[in-house]
Structure formats: structure tokens, C-alpha cells
Amino acid sequence: MSIDHHHAALAQRLTVLSGPSGVGKGSVKALIQEYYPWVWLSVSCTTRKPRPGEVDGADYHFVSTEQFESMIAAGEFLEWASYAGNLYGTPRGPVEERLRAGLPALLEIELQGARQVRRAMRDAQLVFLAPPSWDELVRRLTGRGTEDEATIARRLDAARQELAAEAEFDHTVTNVSIEQAAAELVELLSSPALAAKLASRL
Numbered sequence: 001m002s003i004d005h006h007h008a009a010l011a012q013r014l015t016v017l018s019g020p021s022g023v024g025k026g027s028v029k030a031l032i033q034e035y036y037p038w039v040w041l042s043v044s045c046t047t048r049k050p051r052p053g054e055v056d057g058a059d060y061h062f063v064s065t066e067q068f069e070s071m072i073a074a075g076e077f078l079e080w081a082s083y084a085g086n087l088y089g090t091p092r093g094p095v096e097e098r099l100r101a102g103l104p105a106l107l108e109i110e111l112q113g114a115r116q117v118r119r120a121m122r123d124a125q126l127v128f129l130a131p132p133s134w135d136e137l138v139r140r141l142t143g144r145g146t147e148d149e150a151t152i153a154r155r156l157d158a159a160r161q162e163l164a165a166e167a168e169f170d171h172t173v174t175n176v177s178i179e180q181a182a183a184e185l186v187e188l189l190s191s192p193a194l195a196a197k198l199a200s201r202l
């Protein structure tokens, strides 16, 4: 679960999007892919089973626990974490390729992964996607209808901790509408916001 420190120099164009389960990260990501196709999104590996409609290689690389563990052993992840009973990780190669070319990269990952990126890449930009209210978060997560009650309870437990960590992030985008949240995020991906942030650290 570590990122080599020599990657710090590559971090300037790395943006991490996090937020509690059900807040709308996937919805915002899908809209960005449709309307802002120049934004490059990392495709994670997971041991979770695909949801109906999810496509292997596009939404995730769906892998077995054995495959995931051998990727950990081979140092193939930029970061990885165990979340609500499954493993999730960002393949290192494609992200490094983008950053080396000086191009922006966007990761949508949970809190432990965001913290790993923050520790190793101090100039990475961390964006927190927040719900308009707790009740609305519960409504969205249950309304999606893709998880059983026990899984929803686990995700809501994790959500409490994730909401408490908002202050660790550089920016908060509140997901009132998917279109507005995507536009705000894309604005943060473009260089002026990043330049201002970096300038403030000089």
C-alpha cells in the first residue's frame, strides 16, 4: 500500500476524486466521459463482481482475489485498498504514462487510497464529492438498488468516516446536480485552478 517517493515529481497533474458511496461519483464520471472526452480517467482493478451493465475493461478490470494479490506482489498498483469486503486498486502503468507525457489524469478512489496518494504525492489535487445532506446520501445509495441491506449498512458506516475526512481535501464539490458537479470538477482539472494552488504553496 505504498507509492514510491520518486513519483512526487509526477504528481502535478494528478487529480483524485473521492466521496462516500452513493454520493454520485460514478454518475459524475459517466457524464464527464460523455461531455468532456478529453479528460482521461484511470480504470481500476477490483475483486467485486460486476453490477448489471458494467463492462470489463471500461468500468473496472474485474479480477480474482488471486490475480489482485499477485498484482500487489508485483508492485503493479499505484495505490490499493480493501473497501466494504472487496479489493480495489489503481494500475500504476497507464497513470504514470499520462503524467510522464505532462497530461492530466483523474482517479476516482475511496478515502484510504486518496490518503496514500496524498502522502506520496504532495502536489496531487484531492477533490471531495459531498452529498447535499446525509438523508439524500442514504436515499441515493438505497435508491440505486444494487446492494443488499448488509452491504448498504457497511457502505454507510464507511460513509460516516469519509464525510468526517472532508477537511483533508483541497476542494469540495457538492453534488446537487450531476451536470453542475461535473462542470465544477472539470474546472478544477484545468490548469488555472491547479496553477493557483501550486502558486499558494511557493
Ligand SMILES: Nc1ncnc2c1ncn2[C@@H]1O[C@H](COP(=O)(O)OP(=O)(O)OP(=O)(O)O)[C@@H](O)[C@H]1O
Binding pocket: 019, 020, 021, 022, 023, 024, 025, 026, 027, 028, 140, 141, 143, 144, 175, 176, 177, 178
Ligand atoms: N445529483 C444527483 N441527484 C440525484 N440523484 C443522483 C445524483 N447523482 C447521483 N445520483 C443517483 O444516486 C445513485 C448513486 O450514484 P452513483 O452510483 O453515481 O454513486 P457513487 O458515488 O459512484 O457510489 P459508489 O461509490 O457506491 O459506486 C444513483 O442511483 C444515481 O443515479
Ligand SMILES: Nc1nc2c(ncn2[C@@H]2O[C@H](COP(=O)(O)O)[C@@H](O)[C@H]2O)c(=O)[nH]1
Binding pocket: 018, 019, 020, 021, 025, 044, 045, 048, 079, 080, 081, 083, 088, 089, 090, 091, 108, 109, 110, 111, 112, 113, 114
Ligand atoms: N482505493 C481505491 N478505491 C477505489 C478504486 N476504484 C474504485 N474505488 C472506490 O471503491 C469504492 C466502491 O466502489 P464501487 O464501484 O464498488 O461502488 C468507491 O468509493 C470507489 O471510489 C481504486 O482503484 N482504489
